[in-house]
Amino acid sequence: SQQGEEDPQALSIQEGENATMNCSYKTSINNLQWYRQNSGRGLVHLILIRSNEREKHSGRLRVTLDTSKKSSSLLITASRAADTASYFCATVGYSTLTFGKGTMLLVSP
Amino acid sequence: DVKVTQSSRYLVKRTGEKVFLECVQDMDHENMFWYRQDPGLGLRLIYFSYDVKMKEKGDIPEGYSVSREKKERFSLILESASTNQTSMYLCASSVRTGKGGLEAFFGQGTRLTVV
Numbered sequence: 611s612q613q614g615e616e617d618p619q620a621l622s623i624q625e626g627e628n629a630t631m632n633c634s635y636k637t638s639i640n641n642l643q644w645y646r647q648n649s650g651r652g653l654v655h656l657i658l659i660r661s662n663e664r665e666k667h668s669g670r671l672r673v674t675l676d677t678s679k680k681s682s683s684l685l686i687t688a689s690r691a692a693d694t695a696s697y698f699c700a701t702v703g704y705s706t707l708t709f710g711k712g713t714m715l716l717v718s719p
Numbered sequence: 720d721v722k723v724t725q726s727s728r729y730l731v732k733r734t735g736e737k738v739f740l741e742c743v744q745d746m747d748h749e750n751m752f753w754y755r756q757d758p759g760l761g762l763r764l765i766y767f768s769y770d771v772k773m774k775e776k777g778d779i780p781e782g783y784s785v786s787r788e789k790k791e792r793f794s795l796i797l798e799s800a801s802t803n804q805t806s807m808y809l810c811a812s813s814v815r816t817g818k819g820g821l822e823a824f825f826g827q828g829t830r831l832t833v834v
Contacts, residue, residue: 643822652723652809652825653762698762702821706752706777707813711761 616699616713624718629686631713633699634679640702642675644684647696647712656684656697689717722746725810725826732833738797740829742810750813751793752823753777753785755806762809768793800833807831 617632635642641660645653659666659675659682666673672685686693696712726741744751750769754762754777764777768787782804786794793812797804810826 641821645823645825650807650828650830652827653811653823655822655824658822700823706764706767707811707821707823708764709754709762711759 616697616710618713619711620714620716622716622718623689625689625691627689627717629689629693629715629717631684631697631715633682633684633710635682635699635701636680637701639677642673642682643700643702643707644671644673644682645698645700645709647698649695653698686715689715691717691719693717723810723812723824723826725808725829727829728827730829730831732797732800732831734801734833736797736800736833738800738831738833740795740797740808740810740831742793742795742826743791744793744812744824745791746812746814746824747790748812748814748824749790750821751787752811752813753783753793753795754809754811755779756809756828757806765795800831802833805831805833 615634643658644656647653657668659673670687675682694717696714698709698712700707700709723744732738752767753765756762763779766785768774774785784796808829811823813821813823
């Protein structure tokens with residue numbers, strides 16, 4: 611069963627614009643993570659936010675978490691063509707990670 | 720850096736063949752996972768292992784089995800490959816990050832085509 615659902619499924623923007631992706635989940639979590647996947651490759655961990663945190667930053671990434679709404683958002687500021695990839699949220703059970711279906715981001719030069 | 724290595728990037732097998740997908744991690748992680756990724760379906764967990772010789776079914780274990788004889792190696796076995804098992808297979812290992820957190824490290828994936 612998939613826990614997280616990303617929204618939108620696809621996003622197309624110009625370089626320099628900000629990109630916002632959302633994730634909703636169903637059950638209580640310990641933490642939520644965001645991963646990135648370049649075309650045809652494995653996933654790379656971007657950022658983790660714990661259930662007692664509301665916001666976290668890492669470089670051009672900003673993640674928020676609203677446990678009351680069971681939702682999270684990933685903001686990429688000043689996007690670059692190299693940010694083109696699929697982005698997944700993942701929720702953590704005791705021993706496993708459950709992924710959503712991902713948002714495909716296209717950043718055009 | 721953590722390294723998770725999958726033995727093949729691309730694999731073509733015939734229907735009915737027994738297929739082995741190998742995954743090795745070099746960071747002494749206890750947990751290892753096999754996912755498959757399909758368009759429109761995202762990543763789905765097939766099996767995971769939390770220790771040597773231990774395994775747990777994920778969401779879609781049918782048609783698959785796994786083997787974990789050594790801590791660093793986690794193998795996915797397709798007992799009799801079928802065309803609906805054509806997919807991208809992703810292996811991962813994970814480490815606990817404190818207070819119940821997990822961080823996963825993925826291999827590059829194996830794109831399996833069953834003809």
